[in-house]
Amino acid sequence: MALIDKHPEMARYISELEWFKFLREQTMALIEIPEMQLQVKTLDSLLSMYSRIIDAVENKKPFLASYYCLAPELYTAMNLPYYMVMQTPFLASSVPYLLQDIDAAEEMGLGNDLCTAIRLSIYYVEANLSPLPTCALNLLYPCDGAPLLHEVIKRNKRWRNIPMFAPDPPYYADERSLHYFASELRKMVKFIEKHTGRKLDLDELKKALDNSNQMFRLWDEYNQLRRNVPSPHGWGIGGPQCFSQAWVYQAGTPEGVDWFKKLVEIAELNVKAGVGPVPEEKIRLFWFDLLPFGWVFEFLPWLESEWGAVMVMDMFANYPYTMIDTSSEEQMWLGLAKRNLFDSPMVRQARGVADNFATDIKRIVKDYKIDVVIWPGHMGHKDGSATVGIMRETCRDLNVPFIHLGLDLFDKRYSTPDQIKDKISQFFRAMGLG
């Protein structure tokens, strides 16, 4: 309580911490299941991340506001904790007060057609419910919403005097863009050094990138296991947890490597035993977006139990696992630029031209023996929704069914879980799936 009295901006952050502690307790009840042991580890790393920010606020230590796709290995190398301003929608949208906060954002005058993740984040900043960092690294991609959120942050009276830097994203995926963005990342590090007093030690960066490379190798290995029929895991463990470890909670740490080793070990056992998340895998689906985090428990278990439909792959789980060459400083910068701008999930598809929407579908449908591609059509993903024709044509060429749903990943009132279930059921029946 004392911390909130002194730092009211920490209120939501502390609530989220408490919520995750509660989830951890619930998960502990199932600790005999190997996957649950891993979930507990995931929650532990998340709790540790929250605790480090709280400790930094309490003890006036430097910390950053940044994003998964702004080279988090750098912060690990500099021993700087970071949190994402878009943390709640990305990591904590299961919190019980989510809908109330969405309504509060709308009441502020942010309407209801702006991406809910952006609206919520603007609300948290404007309502003084986001930790005030030592300095902020603002995100200008992959969509219009990101720079707009950070324009609001830049103008907010409590944030106005916080130093900020935003790397500028080029639109292409070529060498010129790579060098341009690497240069932006170098500027970003100089900025961090200036405002936090921490220096980037290149040996520490190499260590972090070596760890990170190892995590990505293991992640790739894990995904190879998901190609098996049945898939060793469904929506319950996989993409979101891998993403959170490699990109957010444990970016570049040895603990992250251990986590991935454990994941591969568990998946291998399932593959050897020929078991998956459902007794009989009937449909293998590719969910081409984030999971519907705001109402995940009301929907995804149903897909498995009602239809035997297993989410074999999702947008955040699979992308090219390009290793970063750590043999020289120049290569490390170029590698970071490439990984964050061209490879990172969602950024890879949404930032530039739409080619990756088509190529990802082609690759994943083939590699993972996909029976159906689902484009959720999140109300905030407008560039993706302007690509729906390209995705449909791609699936037509592959002779794999494609459905565009139209929903809000966070707000279950936009399209209710029942409406979505009905739409999917009708589609599966019409396509003769399951």
Place this chain on the structure above:
Amino acid sequence: METPIKSKVFEQFNEATRTLLNPVLKDWKKQGGKILGYFCSTVPEELITAAGLTPFRMRATGSTSTEMSDAFFSSINCSFPRHCFNLALTGEFKFLDGVICINSCDHVRRIYDNWIRFVPDTQFVEVMSLPRKTDAAQVAWYREEISLLRGKLEKHFGVKISDKTLWKAIRLHNETRRLQKQLYELRKKEKPPITGSEMLAVMVAGTAMPKAQYNNMLRELLNELSGVEGTGDHRARLMIVGGILDDPAYVKVIEDQGGLVVTDSLCFGTRIMWVEVDESLSDPLEALARYYVADRPSCPRFYGEHDNRTKYIIDMCREFKCDGVIGERLMFCDSWLVEHYMLGQDLKAAGIPMLKLDREYITGGVGQLRTRVQAFLETIGR
């Protein structure tokens, strides 16, 4: 609200605004001239003129449906690209010899992706990478973008764009800006001789004909309007702020309620002409890059510029003695939603009333618009 503009030249502007392939462009085509379409006012028109082509700002005038493009876009996409792409699919843009796209927003940038796949008969389709920031590194990036585009235009159209021809085009376009600004100056009068809807028609026409000819027509119009007094029966003087607005009929609805639009921050308005390209630099590409990225009044596409945008709007409000601001936004446009959210607070602090209006690209819902404007005028005591 009517003004005395009854001239032939104004009718030509009006005609150019009401159609895509207007009579001036038809003549240009008949003479063997080429036309290059471009999306967004951040594409350097000067380069197109320097290539000997006529730049045409893409719009979907006359579109009545999105029946075909709805297979490629979705219901959460802005109606502007949906209508534009529908016209592309139905062949209405066949008069164009190419199209330049740009990553201006999440909706419009996807026109490029769809165009290259589903409108295969367009010979020249390019996309430009516009930076998000306005610093020196971003100006340098955009300079290179313009340089690359120059090379592509030269190669495809078999022309040479020398620095000399580029400077000539810059001077020509700056002249357009000066002439347009003179028209805006007339709107500072208590009884302006030109209404907001008429001015919008003049501005839109300027993006749909060769600049040299347009400038001659502008001079003619300026001559006709000099010394003319407009009607003073308006209830309030307004500034309009927003994104792509190319339909004078929309502004006319506002003006018919008594709200005379005397200035704007629009990309068919002051944002494309209030500031000129710096002719004192030695490198024309640098001059263009600086202009399009850093110098001219920005739109919310550019990060870190909100304070400057607000200052610009407040300054314009004062200069044109505005009683209030109308913020117009196309449905599903994130950029203008958030910008208007912030601008509303800024203007409130400055004591300037603001009305925020959402609209579809093709003007509709006129009754509701009338009611909102009437209520706004009453709120501000007019």
